Amino acid sequence: MPANGVPTKITQGSQTKGGIGESTLRPDGTLKVTGEFAYSSDMWHEDMLWGQILRSTVAHAEIVSIDTSQALALPGVYAVMTYDDLPTEVKNYGLEIQDTPVLAHGKVRHHGEPVAIVAADHPETARRAAAKIHVEYRELPVITDEASAVAPDALLVHEGRDDHHAGHVPHPNVVHRQPIVRGDAAAAARRADAVVTGEYTFGMQDQAFLGPESGLAVPEEDGGVHLYIATQWLHSDLRQIAPVLGLPEDKVRMTLAGVGGAFGGREDLSMQIHACLLALRTGKPVKIVYNRFESFFGHVHRHPAKLYYEHGATKDGKLTHIKCRIVLDGGAYASASPAVVGNAASLSVGPYVVDDVDIEAIALYTNNPPCGAMRGFGAVQACFAYEAQMDKLAKKLGMDPVELRRLNAMEQGTIMPTGQPVDSPAPVAELLRRVKAMPMPPERQWESSEGADVRQLPGGLSNTTHGEGVVRGVGYAVGIKNVGFSEGFDDYSTARVRMEVVAGEPVATVHTAMAEVGQGGVTVHAQIARTELGVTQVTIHPADTQVGSAGSTSASRQTYVTGGAVKNACELVREKVLEIGRRRFGSHHPAWATAELLLEGGKVVTDAGEVLADLVDVLEGEAVEIEREWRHRPTEAFDLRTGQGNGHVQYSFAAHRAVVEVDTELGLVKVIELACAQDVGKALNPLSVVGQIQGGTTQGLGVAVMEEIIVDPKTAKVRNPSFTDYLIPTILDTPTIPVDVLELADEHAPYGLRGIGEAPTLSSTPAVLAAIRAATGLELDRTPVRPEHLTGTA
Amino acid sequence: MDFLRPASWGEALAAKAAHPTAVPIAGGTDVMVEINFDHRRPEYLLDLNRIGDLREWEVGEESVRLGASVPYTQIMENLRAELPGLALASHTVASPQIRNRGGVGGNLGTASPAGDAHPALLAAGAEVEVESAARGTRLIPIDDFYTGVKRNALQPDELIRAVHVAKADGPQQYSKVGTRNAMVIAVCAFGLALHPATRTVRTGIGSAAPTPIRAKAAEEFLDAALDEGGFWDNGKIITPSVAKQFAELCSAACNPIDDVRGTASYRRHAVGVMARRTLTWTWESYRGTRRTSEGAA
């Protein structure tokens, strides 16, 4: 254990079963294994209609005309709506910048943009009707990259911008720009004994959650609507939906339906407003379920990026300076691009100590598919590039790549390029040490007495090699990710906790609007309630908008922020319960007034363990309920010119070691093992923690070797919107993932915990790439790397 | 859309004659994707699932008559000895669930250059048994079957009943490149069959030309080289230069395109690598069986 950081010590509730630190099982587990768990696409209502969206077949065009008459004439069709049918003056939505039309208005800006919507009595009727809507387009030239976006004669993707970034961007086709300047990179470069430069490309990754966008909107008698929806943030949806419908927020009731994964792809709206519009128009419940093809157009993707880096170091390996320029393609609409820019810029040098930096990150408006939030959020692209640079630098210096990283590793107290001190444990060197110390997987595991087992070789079942051309490589990477919403955002959550006696037992009910998307927040909330209230029975109320906002299930923030809110509300409930206890029983025992009191195992006990009362007796006939907002400590905006500012709440670190075997002749890769070490502050549920790390690691593997949405640069049309051609790793592509969990408490966070969901997605990709470089000797400056890149046949 | 459910082969032929635009559906693994994604709205679907003998096979003296709907799983598990190339190819088809439904008839009917069975059928030598109510049965040599991108030699009133595949008289191999280790469509594929009985080799290439093809120049070269070197008799290791030239000729037989699954240049390259490797594997196997038989004699 390194010197900085200590494990979290828990007193209250430490004796109560099923509390924090235990690997309790998911409360929704049984429902999910029996098929009874109701996902958004499982919603059904008597008399419901099916909604269908007509999407643009071209990326950039003026809409000359839309003729819906044939569609409306089709039997079984209840409504067809276009821009002209929108009920209010609010016709756009957006997370930060309201630049996204609910339905296209005179122009489409990307392939697959919604143009019209249909409601009909059967999905096939709705599809046939949509096909009968005639849209005439006049095509416009497409903007697809930085050169075409800022060319002197470039068309503007959005005319007349008046958003708050418009004033400081170098060109209207740049959504946001964030420089970070600290020290004097030019002067420092003169001290460098070794300088390496690189130009890197990061492909467009899709979240590829398995449950496609879907939901059911039910019109209500008061003129409002109830939406059952899979989302990451109910209240953010609500804020965007209600004005378009012309309804006050209390008339748009939202209940979280089962969410089939998210990974950032449900932070923006998809079919929410469309379903509500159709329900209100027809007076009938309307269900919309995207198929996989549509899902690729229905949500934003991870920003593809071009990254230009220069690293310098002294001959003994100390970093002198880093210069970098990160160009993110935001696509046609802003979505989360500004925040992704802030992240990419502020985390662009990685978890290293370097005093002199010159950084710029921008996001473009183009006619490519809109890009926004995905697990890792700007830090992923940067990590791929800076880790490639660190390897390149090590090679140039003749140093061991892990040694170079450890030599420059940040630690608690290090000042970030933004000027923000890292004020909690940052065990970067230790994580690298641990991941390197793990035992190596045996060589040639594919050899068996019956010959080569192709399932364990590159190419797998396709029988491409029996060992020929196969070379092993090992690579390392480490990354840094921020936790929570940054740059001065008011990042809070709300919890309502109730305690009462039900059927002779004390029961706690936890009600939040947190979107459970699979991460296990509901498991952890119950654990927190058990620990804080000393009870075993906890009910998790369905998430809805009848309670205050929980913020987004993203940025690795929910256990921290909504977990913090639940903890806080529980503490307040506990105080109230003790108050009642004192009122009722205070005269029975002096300890009620004098001792430190705890709730344990359904009883009020002293810190010495003496039982004072049963909670059943304390709470008899009374329920205690408290709803409170809870905030983590505030952050600051980054200065627009220098990037200085205490912009982040907390950092999260993970390191990977990848062992790959590459068929060097065919360019096929088999990842043999992806070992991970991560500091989690405090593992509230160790089983879930490991599950998150393994899942994040695998998404990083995917974008290393196979995952990429391919957009035609001539037409800006998506060429592979299906699971046939957008490939995600199967169980035969995924290696064993040993995980070493470190728990160094962050004193600023509840229980000392650290947000964990994203960090493993960062370092997984560059570790795999490094291993492939080691096996092939190739430079490899793009991800994903495909067979043609490994065989000189691109 | 009408759903036709013939209970017998005769009824199926009659239905196809009455409705030549009817789309046959057996495993559904191609047709249903097109329907689910709204790429196709046939007037009639002709369900072949109720015709039991399409799921049966007979092993004859010289060939196997393989019902059009015999699932790939069955081929993998039951015909590994008789049809080793096709059994290997079957194992590379999509996923276990798809292999439980799909059969060779579907691959032939769709005639996609990426169909996994084609290179194996080309290499082994096969005839496609098709039938119409009007003209009865005919056997189409596999070399004449593929007529264009997703086009085949079937007449509109014909249905594929079975495929007759020559029983292996020597080692066969099959190899397919995909960018994932399972459940992947071929970037390109290669099948090779040694035919010691006729002292010939046959090849099949998938996804590297508008149709599945044989690398005939490569076959002729290798036939001649093996013959000249007395390899069939002396069982020597194939000279690296021969293997290299065979691989190059296989590459040269390709006429691939760039698409989202891979580049043309990669496909040519990979076909060459697979040709060389499968030649090594099959030839080593042939030498092994020769040694065994000599040892026994």
Next chain:
Amino acid sequence: MRVNFTVNGRPQEADDVWEGESLLYVLRERLGLPGSKNACEQGECGSCTVRLDGVPVCSCLVAAGQVEGREVVTVEGLADHAKQRAEGGCANGACGTSLDEAKAWQAKGTDSQTGEGTELSPIQQAFIDAGAVQCGFCTPGLLVAADEMLERTPNPTDADIREALSGNLCRCTGYEKIMDAVRLAAARQSEGV
């Protein structure tokens, strides 16, 4: 058209079925059995896996009309299916404890609304116990596929498990906990025999 078939041992009739509908749609939207999931509708994810006459298939690629007169088992019927299998196997007295074994491993979670008390098949229980469920959308298909593999191959190697489940995508777990779950179910199954 009308389709009659058996689902989880019960005769079912679906009326007014559009000819292009899949078995998956009929199960989910007409028969109230949404357990089989609609993640890709192109046979590339396995989330809709059901047993058709005993064989695992993607129900999204089976035309509704093709199941006329046939037997389908979905995730909703998996516990019963496993129970019958266990009981069938017990006719010779060889495997009487597998169910008790499964019960001994009932989830200890005491949170409400959990479907507590539901009888689960060993593979379902193992998925919960091993942490193999996150968002859960892939889970039903994986369970049907894994259960069928354990029926065929009671003592699978890791490579066997990976091959058998290679048609089922999971985006959350990285498959490690799924491997654990299948190993666990196999181990419990062999202990129970």
